[in-house]
Amino acid sequence: MSEFRTATLPNGLQVVADVDNRGYSAAIGYFVRAGARDETDAQSGLSHFLEHMMFKGTATRSAADVNRELDELGGQSNAYTSEEQTVYYAAVLPKYQRRMVDLLSDMMRPRLEEEDFAMERHVILEEIAKYEDQPPFGAFERAMECCYGPRGLGRRVLGTAESIESMHVDTMRDYFRTRYRPANMVLAASGNVDFDDLVDQASQSTADWNELPLPAPLPPDDDSQLPAGIALDPRLNIPDATQAYRVTLSGGPSMASADRFAMRLLASIIGDDGGSRLFWDLIDTGRAEVATMWPQEYADTGALFSYLVCTPDQMDANIRLMNDAIDFVVREGLKQAELDQVINRTVAGVIMSSERPAQRLFGLGSHWLCCREHLSTDDLLDSYRRVDIGQIETMARSYLCTDATEVIASAETAQTPDEPSLTP
Structure with a gap:
């Protein structure tokens, strides 16, 4: 032990x-x-x-x-x-x-x-x-x-x-x-x-x-000016790009939130890179090269990313398909068998990862640095196994129905998608 x-x-x-x-x-x-x-x-x-x-x-x-x-x-x-x-x-x-x-x-x-x-x-x-x-x-x-x-x-x-x-x-x-x-x-x-x-x-x-001597504090940044080299245009013009790339970002649970385990499972069901709903709707059908969703946790907040890569002429249709898949989860929820499957897959991944001390190190050090908290492998496994359908549905209502920031990189920046938001 x-x-x-x-x-x-x-x-x-x-x-x-x-x-x-x-x-x-x-x-x-x-x-x-x-x-x-x-x-x-x-x-x-x-x-x-x-x-x-x-x-x-x-x-x-x-x-x-x-x-x-x-x-x-x-x-x-x-x-x-x-x-x-x-x-x-x-x-x-x-x-x-x-x-x-x-x-x-x-x-x-x-x-x-x-x-x-x-x-x-x-x-x-x-x-x-x-x-x-x-x-x-x-x-x-x-x-x-x-x-x-x-x-x-x-x-x-x-x-x-x-x-x-x-x-x-x-x-x-x-x-x-x-x-x-x-x-x-x-x-x-x-x-x-x-x-x-x-x-x-x-x-x-x-x-x-x-x-070490402490230096004098720096003056605050001028928030009225953008930092050098930064622009905030959500459309990136890439003249030589043959594919179109769409990234969305909305809110999610923080590193300290107990909701992060349910959010990870929900994102895996919708947009894991293999066997998820987006995989079967967009990747397996050949409509897109990449269609994924995942959460990212920070010390005081969290983010939910999605990433879509396809030909420019398929972008609008694929955004609709992604929104439909998300909307279906919000409206209809999940079946217990689907949740059981993703829990089993996630638990297996945690167990295999825990066999390597180097993998355990990152979770241990990062979480202690940010939260002064340690989760053993057994604690982590229990946290996933305790997630139920009700928690998944709460995560869907809380985070899939919010406005998302969207950025598209493409050679065809003049085209604006019909549905530019992740929101159903």
């Missing part, structure tokens, strides 16, 4: 672990409350930019040393940035726990040299350009901006070319000193972990982390 353990270090760093000594590996990661919604206009894209810079060396390791040691320890290691957090993680054999904790902790105090900053700026700009050239051509970012506004939760994780071009290394250093403080971070671990040793080592490795 696994055991959940937690400790708070004198400097405020939270250490949490889902310990299961039956495992053959250990997963370890630092979760930092530093994401796009924490940035100002002058810092737009900085959380992600800083993620790159954390691999550029420390006071005791060069960039080559960091990457060489990550390779030497084997397993899997990486990092990612989202709207609400930045995560650095690795999965290793238990015998390498101390070496990996030492390495990750050292990486959390990077050099942030101006020469590295200037070089990595070009990498970030290339990443932005590459992303904008790929379908759906920034439609998801535009939907977030139109729904939440271009700041806060709607701010782009990568930033814009304009914000990255104008950024200064001192801006990054000040942001780092503000966000990468122990009370703003969680050290999480799962699998075959020696928790007592983890706490002892972290206590020593992070003892002086609060000695």
Whole structure:
């Protein structure tokens, strides 16, 4: 059986672990409350930019040393940035726990040299350009901006070319000193972990982390002006696109809401990428290449996305079919057999995912960072199994009947769909 353990270090760093000594590996990661919604206009894209810079060396390791040691320890290691957090993680054999904790902790105090900053700026700009050239051509970012506004939760994780071009290394250093403080971070671990040793080592490795001087607060953004490089037109003109891409965004339960389990099941029934109602109506029939729906949970709110990809001449008809499928669920509800099927599929997925410590790590660290709450695998399974038809119907009435933000990327932007809303 696994055991959940937690400790708070004198400097405020939270250490949490889902310990299961039956495992053959250990997963370890630092979760930092530093994401796009924490940035100002002058810092737009900085959380992600800083993620790159954390691999550029420390006071005791060069960039080559960091990457060489990550390779030497084997397993899997990486990092990612989202709207609400930045995560650095690795999965290793238990015998390498101390070496990996030492390495990750050292990486959390990077050099942030101006020469590295200037070089990595070009990498970030290339990443932005590459992303904008790929379908759906920034439609998801535009939907977030139109729904939440271009700041806060709607701010782009990568930033814009304009914000990255104008950024200064001192801006990054000040942001780092503000966000990468122990009370703003969680050290999480799962699998075959020696928790007592983890706490002892972290206590020593992070003892002086609060000695970072706090910079002066930045002036607030001018909300009367759009940030540089941002537009709020819900139609993206992509002259060379052969397909049309539609993204919608409406409300949903937050990461802390008990309703999130029913919402996940409802979205899976309607728009999972295999075996859902949208799959049979639009994908299996050849009407669309993609027709999906899924919820996204944030610390204080939630979102329900849908995504449709088809030829431009089929867009209007397919939107009607999607709306009809959603309207049918709201009006007629679901059969128990359909709910049982999706619960069984979801439970099986949770069980298989839980066999890998690295997969358990993400839920553990992210949820503790945002909510200071832990759900064991058994708790998670019970949460899905308890969902009944009444809860599903409540979710349908609460979230499928609201207005949705819609963005379409297409070469035919002059055409306006007959039914541009997700609302039935």
